[in-house]
Amino acid sequence: MRVGVLGAGQLGRMLALAGYPLGLEFLFLDPVEDAPTDGLADRIKAPFDDRAALDRLAAAVDVVTYEFENVPVEAPRHLATWIPVFPPPEALDVAQDRLAEKTMFRRLGIPTPAFAAVDSHAELLDALSSIGLPAVLKTRRLGYDGKGQRVLREASDIDAAWQELGAAPLILEAFVPFKREISVLAVRSRSGPSVFYPLVENEHRGGILHRSLAPAANLSTATTQAVDAHAAHLLDALHYVGVLAIEFFDLDGTLLANEMAPRVHNSGHWTMDGSETSQFENHLRAILGWPLGGTEAVGCAAMLNLVGSVPSTSEVLSLPGAHLHLYGKEPRAGRKLGHVNLCADDPRTLALLVQDLERIIEQTAAPRR
Amino acid sequence: MRVGVLGAGQLGRMLALAGYPLGLEFLFLDPVEDAPTDGLADRIKAPFDDRAALDRLAAAVDVVTYEFENVPVEAPRHLATWIPVFPPPEALDVAQDRLAEKTMFRRLGIPTPAFAAVDSHAELLDALSSIGLPAVLKTRRLGYDGKGQRVLREASDIDAAWQELGAAPLILEAFVPFKREISVLAVRSRSGPSVFYPLVENEHRGGILHRSLAPAANLSTATTQAVDAHAAHLLDALHYVGVLAIEFFDLDGTLLANEMAPRVHNSGHWTMDGSETSQFENHLRAILGWPLGGTEAVGCAAMLNLVGSVPSTSEVLSLPGAHLHLYGKEPRAGRKLGHVNLCADDPRTLALLVQDLERIIEQTAAPRR
Numbered sequence: 001m002r003v004g005v006l007g008a009g010q011l012g013r014m015l016a017l018a019g020y021p022l023g024l025e026f027l028f029l030d031p032v033e034d035a036p037t038d039g040l041a042d043r044i045k046a047p048f049d050d051r052a053a054l055d056r057l058a059a060a061v062d063v064v065t066y067e068f069e070n071v072p073v074e075a076p077r078h079l080a081t082w083i084p085v086f087p088p089p090e091a092l093d094v095a096q097d098r099l100a101e102k103t104m105f106r107r108l109g110i111p112t113p114a115f116a117a118v119d120s121h122a123e124l125l126d127a128l129s130s131i132g133l134p135a136v137l138k139t140r141r142l143g144y145d146g147k148g149q150r151v152l153r154e155a156s157d158i159d160a161a162w163q164e165l166g167a168a169p170l171i172l173e174a175f176v177p178f179k180r181e182i183s184v185l186a187v188r189s190r191s192g193p194s195v196f197y198p199l200v201e202n203e204h205r206g207g208i209l210h211r212s213l214a215p216a217a218n219l220s221t222a223t224t225q226a227v228d229a230h231a232a233h234l235l236d237a238l239h240y241v242g243v244l245a246i247e248f249f250d251l252d253g254t255l256l257a258n259e260m261a262p263r264v265h266n267s268g269h270w271t272m273d274g275s276e277t278s279q280f281e282n283h284l285r286a287i288l289g290w291p292l293g294g295t296e297a298v299g300c301a302a303m304l305n306l307v308g309s310v311p312s313t314s315e316v317l318s319l320p321g322a323h324l325h326l327y328g329k330e331p332r333a334g335r336k337l338g339h340v341n342l343c344a345d346d347p348r349t350l351a352l353l354v355q356d357l358e359r360i361i362e363q364t365a366a367p368r369r
Numbered sequence: 370m371r372v373g374v375l376g377a378g379q380l381g382r383m384l385a386l387a388g389y390p391l392g393l394e395f396l397f398l399d400p401v402e403d404a405p406t407d408g409l410a411d412r413i414k415a416p417f418d419d420r421a422a423l424d425r426l427a428a429a430v431d432v433v434t435y436e437f438e439n440v441p442v443e444a445p446r447h448l449a450t451w452i453p454v455f456p457p458p459e460a461l462d463v464a465q466d467r468l469a470e471k472t473m474f475r476r477l478g479i480p481t482p483a484f485a486a487v488d489s490h491a492e493l494l495d496a497l498s499s500i501g502l503p504a505v506l507k508t509r510r511l512g513y514d515g516k517g518q519r520v521l522r523e524a525s526d527i528d529a530a531w532q533e534l535g536a537a538p539l540i541l542e543a544f545v546p547f548k549r550e551i552s553v554l555a556v557r558s559r560s561g562p563s564v565f566y567p568l569v570e571n572e573h574r575g576g577i578l579h580r581s582l583a584p585a586a587n588l589s590t591a592t593t594q595a596v597d598a599h600a601a602h603l604l605d606a607l608h609y610v611g612v613l614a615i616e617f618f619d620l621d622g623t624l625l626a627n628e629m630a631p632r633v634h635n636s637g638h639w640t641m642d643g644s645e646t647s648q649f650e651n652h653l654r655a656i657l658g659w660p661l662g663g664t665e666a667v668g669c670a671a672m673l674n675l676v677g678s679v680p681s682t683s684e685v686l687s688l689p690g691a692h693l694h695l696y697g698k699e700p701r702a703g704r705k706l707g708h709v710n711l712c713a714d715d716p717r718t719l720a721l722l723v724q725d726l727e728r729i730i731e732q733t734a735a736p737r738r
Contacts, residue, residue, distance in 0.1 A: 017386055020409060022682065023695035023707070040389060040409050276690065276712075291687040298667065313391065318660040321645065326392035338392070343645075 001288065002027060004061035004083075006075055007068030008035035008043050010327035010336065011264050011280075014272070015067060016041045018280035024288075029057050030068075036327045048075045058083045065242060065287050067263055069095060070142055086190065086241040086287040091262040094238070098140045098171045098259065105257045108237055110230040112257045113249070118170040121162055127172040128158070134175035137161045139168045147207070151175060176256055178249035182216055183267040186231035187282045190241045190289035195282070196228045197275065197295045200267050202247070208334065211354070212303040214270045217347065220253075227255060234260065243268065243283040266305070266336070273323040273341040274301025299345045302354050304361070306338040312364035316340055319356055370657065371396060373430035373452075375444055376437025377404035377412050379696035379705065380633050380649075383641070384436060385410045387649035393657075398426050399437075405696045417444045427452045434611060434656050436632055438464060439511055455559065455610035455656040460631040463607070467509045467540045467628065474626045477606055479599040481626045482618070487539040490531055496541040497527070503544035506530045508537045516576070520544060545625055547618035551585055552636040555600035556651045559610045559658035564651070565597045566644065566664045569636050571616070577703065580723070581672040583639045586716065589622075596624060603629065612637065612652040635674070635705070642692040642710040643670025668714045671723050673730070675707040681733035685709055688725055 001024050005012045008030035016026045016037060028035065028043040035043055046053030048071050057079070058064065064085045066076055073096060076089040094100045105112045116127035118137065128135060133155070139148035148168075150161035152175075181204065185197040198215035231246055238244075245265030248255040268279035277285075277293025285292050309331050316324050319342065326338035340357060344350035370393050374381045377399035385395045385406060397404065397412040404412055415422030417440050426448070427433065433454045435445055442465060445458040463469045474481045485496035487506065497504060502524070508517035517537075519530035521544075550573065554566040567584035600615055607613075614634030617624040637648035646654075646662025654661050678700050685693050688711065695707035709726060713719035 013389070016409075017389055020382070020386055020697070021692075021694040023679075023693075023697065025408060025697075039394060039411070040385075042408070285686060290683050293686065293691075294689055310392075314659050317654060317662065320663060323390075324392070325390040328389070328392065328394075 001025070001063075002061040003284065003287075004029065004057045004064040004079075006030070006048060006064065006066035006071045008032065008037040008041075009068060010036045010329070010338075011067035013037045013040065013327060014269075014278075014280045014325070015065075015264065015284065018278055019284050022281070022284060024284065027057060027060050029053060034330070036329055039328070048072055051078065054078055063287055065263075065283070066092065069261055069263060084190075084287075087244065087262045088239055088241065091238040091240055091244070095260055095262045096141055098138055099169075101259060102171070102173075102257075104234075104237065108230070108233045110233065110257045111255065113176050114174040116172050118172050121166065124158065124162055124166075124170070124172060128152070131172055131174050136173045136175050137165055138171050138173065139165055140171050141168065176249040176251055176258075178251050178256075180216075180250045181258070182219070182227070182248045182250045182255060183212075183265070184227050184231050184246050184248075185265060185268045185271070185279055185295075186228070186235055186244045186246070187242065187279070187286050187292055187295070188235045188240050188244070189286040189292050191291070193292060194232060194235055195292045195295045196231060197268065197271060197279070198297045199224055199227060200270065202267050206334075208307055208336070209266050209305055210307075211305070212267045212270055213350075214274055214301050214303075215297050223253065223255060230257065238262075242286045243279050266339075267303075269325070269339050270301040270303040270341055271295075272325065274298060274343050299343055300347055300350050301344075302342045302350055302357075304340050304342070304354070304357055305336055306340065306361070306365065307336055308333045309365040310337050311361045315360045315364050316357070319353055319360070321353060322357065370394070370432075371430045372653065372656070373398065373426045373433040373448075375399070375417060375433065375435035375440045377401065377406040377410075378437060379405045379698070379707075380436035382406045382409065382696060383638075383647075383649045383694070384434075384633065384653065387647055388653050391650070391653060393653065396426060396429050398422060403699070405698055408697070417441055420447065423447055432656055434632075434652070435461065438630055438632060453559075453656075456613065456631045457608055457610065460607040460609055460613070464629050464631045465510055467507055468538075469509075470628060471540070471542075471626075473603075473606065477599070477602040479602065479626045480624065482545050483543040485541050487541050490535065493527065493531060493535075493539070493541065497521070500541055500543050505542045505544050506534055507540050507542065508534055509540050510537065545618040545620055545627075547620050547625075549585075549619045550627070551588070551596070551617045551619050551624060552581075552634070553596050553600050553615050553617075554634060554637045554640070554648055554664075555597070555604055555609075555613045555615070556611065556648070556655050556661055556664070557604045557609050557613070558655040558661050560660070562661060563601060563604055564661045564664045565600060566637065566640060566648070567666045568593055568596060569639065571636050575703075577676055577705070578635050578674055579676075580674070581636045581639055582719075583643055583670050583672075584666050592622065592624060599626065607631075611655045612648050635708075636672075638694070638708050639670040639672040639710055640664075641694065643667060643712050668712055669716050669719050670713075671711045671719055671726075673709050673711070673723070673726055674705055675709065675730070675734065676705055677702045678734040679706050680730045684729045684733050685726065688722055688729070690722060691726065 008028035013036040181202040188194040201216035321343040377397035382405040550571040557563040570585035690712040
């Protein structure tokens with residue numbers, strides 16, 4: 001069985017590493033010069049909108065998935081006309097448009113911050129009059145890791161933000177002074193059932209995920225059940241197959257949906273070492289119609305991203321319960337180069353390990369030659 | 370960092386899959402037409418005694434290891450003249466000769482069955498007079514999975530066994546009516562320390578490992594400590610670096626060393642899902658001089674080999690705690706095609722899972738087309 005994957009980044013690399021033991025083979029498609037999957041899987045080096053390349057991919061594989069959220073939706077749509085593509089391209093289409101996404105959340109009864117479409121300066125002023133300040137002005141499309149958005153704190157911020165972003169279709173959202181971000185990973189198999197990983201607590205730095213803790217602390221059963229129910233509604237509405245990640249702002253115990261990602265997700269990397277089945281294996285099981293694996297946490301886990309530079313391997317591996325995952329990428333500022341999972345029996349031990357790891361990263365992370 | 374590996378079988382494949390997350394790259398050398406590492410790592414397709422090919426390997430990597438026990442020892446010896454090779458070729462040399470191996474065990478005070486060298490028919494009769502019947506006549510070299518040996522139960526078996534095996538240097542060993550086989554995996558890092566995995570209980574069928582259970586049941590602390598001490602003596606005597614496996618016959622609580630393997634080992638496959646650090650990762654950490662990872666068992670685990678044919682993936686994955694590991698090999702009678710690890714919190718649950726898996730294998734394992 002051969003799996004085609006649009007995108008050959010670290011998520012694709014980790015999909016392949018999870019799939020080989022299941023007897024799967026892989027073929028990636030990505031236009032980049034050097035890809036993290038190079039050396040461990042074949043790749044068609046072509047733009048995502050190259051029809052001939054897409055057709056070559058489709059002819060060579062049994063099923064297609066994607067690991068890159070900004071793949072033009074026409075690519076999976078085209079492939080889906082003659083080969084199974086999961087998650088369904090419709091999910092990608094919705095996820096690529098913050099307005100469509102939030103509108104779907106609202107339609108399904110999933111709480112969100114207040115929001116409004118903004119396609120003109122007049123609409124921006126209208127939206128501000130109902131939503132108020134502070135607010136966040138975002139491009140509807142192609143935003144990630146904090147790019148393509150501006151916080152409006154006072155009236156004087158409005159025009160600058162409009163000048164910067166106004167050329168694209170926008171959405172204005174109420175600014176949520178959230179304490180933390182919570183995310184859920186839901187998985188639905190082609191053969192029917194859905195499973196949910198424990199909720200995760202995420203901390204960002206400079207707009208990039210810095211750290212995830214799993215399971216998230218201080219969440220009531222009711223909150224967890226509500227989140228799982230929201231995720232289940234989305235899976236149903238989207239006829240979803242695969243891993244779906246949804247991020248929520250935690251505003252003093254009230255969870256407001258921020259966005260979803262129709263793919264394996266950075267906030268699920270802890271599952272590689274902290275759960276019975278990794279998100280990567282479960283995504284593959286899902287799109288192949290195989291039974292899903294257990295999603296329970298084994299003890300507790302922390303995931304720390306290695307951004308821009310990598311620490312000393314030897315120092316990291318000296319920590320008990322540390323698992324290093326490097327992506328084979330050249331160091332560059334702001335680039336995710338790998339992550340470290342820390343596993344422990346209890347949150348107290350975990351917190352100490354996290355401190356140790358933060359110190360090691362601070363002291364030894366320098367661009368590798 | 371690039372690791373060269375002599376042998377590109379399933380052990381090499383699993384080494385690569387464990388090494389990629391550590392940021393390692395791999396280059397294999399193996400003369401076979403199709404190798405389990407093909408598609409996920411580069412390979413030099415050449416005989417093990419091809420000096421030019423060995424030189425190409427050495428020039429392209431930072432360190433060399435081997436995953437195939439019958440590599441001619443001249444290959445790692447040649448490589449070791451200009452690049453680090455671990456485990457040391459001397460360990461391979463000893464392990465390839467049952468007489469040298471048992472002589473070393475004896476010298477280090479590690480109990481073995483009675484044995485004697487046999488190079489002529491007269492020496493065979495001499496050896497039989499001291500060791501007695503039943504006994505096992507084995508070729509000193511190139512035996513594996515029960516090949517190259519004959520059990521002598523009565524006097525009339527002697528001449529047939531001699532006729533079959535007598536052309537090669539032999540060893541006669543007392544037949545041990547063992548209840549079970551116990552194995553230990555020891556790991557020693559280039560940077561010094563050694564770690565030991567819990568003892569494992571192995572069951573063979575037709576001379577091929579069928580099942581391992583970890584940790585082995587009903588072993589006293591004294592026995593475990595004695596085995597770890599034996600392993601430590603071997604590591605020291607061999608200036609060993611990497612994973613070393615030693616197999617023992619369990620004769621009513623007395624453990625007699627049978628053989629060792631200077632490499633990652635089939636009886637250690639359970640560590641991929643049942644231990645904090647897999648034997649593959651720890652072997653790589655060891656040969657690179659990195660700190661070794663924890664070797665404790667998480668709950669208990671069973672490993673079942675898939676020999677000759679593979680069961681239904683879907684059925685296997687329907688078992689809670691089941692982890693499938695396929696090697697990408699074409700089915701053939703007697704061929705190891707993969708294994709399944711089963712993990713559970715307690716031996717009772719594990720025993721039920723093993724029963725379920727045995728039934729699935731029986732009912733659905735047929736050669737794949």
